[in-house]
Amino acid sequence: EVVLTQSPATLSLSPGETATLSCRASQRITSNLAWYQHRPGQAPRLLIYRASTRATDIPARFSGSGSGTEFTLTISDLQSEDFAVYYCQQYNNWPPLTFGGGTKVEIK
């Protein structure tokens, strides 16, 4: 099973700042990694797939990078609606599909 480790667990930032979230895989997963945003009480939303491709209707301030075992989600110019929990997820070697533990981006 591929274990994904996200860091940091919590990121405290102000609107307008840039968030940098990390996801590390326990084995190489090429670029088969996705990122999701989850706001309380809402359905999760696919942001990025194939490590760096933005999903439909996702703003350009969200960008993904990385391959192999190290991946990054960058959120530029944080907006109020961006404060949420973010999960990475691998689909290179499954079942099982696995998620990271999440990073909470909170308002400082």
Next chain:
Amino acid sequence: QVQLVESGGGVVQPGGSLRLSCAASGFPFSNFGMHWVRQTPGKGLEWVAFIRFDGTGPFYADSVKGRFTISRDNGKNTLDLEMNSLRPEDTAVYYCAKDRIEMATIGNFQHWGQGSQVTVSS
């Protein structure tokens, strides 16, 4: 517009059973693989099960294998999850989710329902 609406959640005693359903609309349901994903209290997301667009597979997380059964009815555009021998650790919000590419097995969750709460408690 893609819509996924879960139903069937509730409170059940340990060892009991429950059946979740997901009604799909706004896309060609029979062309897409479908998943169940859950979020346990205070924890993150956990993939539960997957069924291919044509009903083959299915695949399960080890934590539910032998207790849960995923199925679909492409004529009715519905996805089900039969849950037996429920345990307190199965308490979670259960989401149905659509895979990203039609006629393929990818493992991304492009669209999600709003979720259905399942509570296993005596």
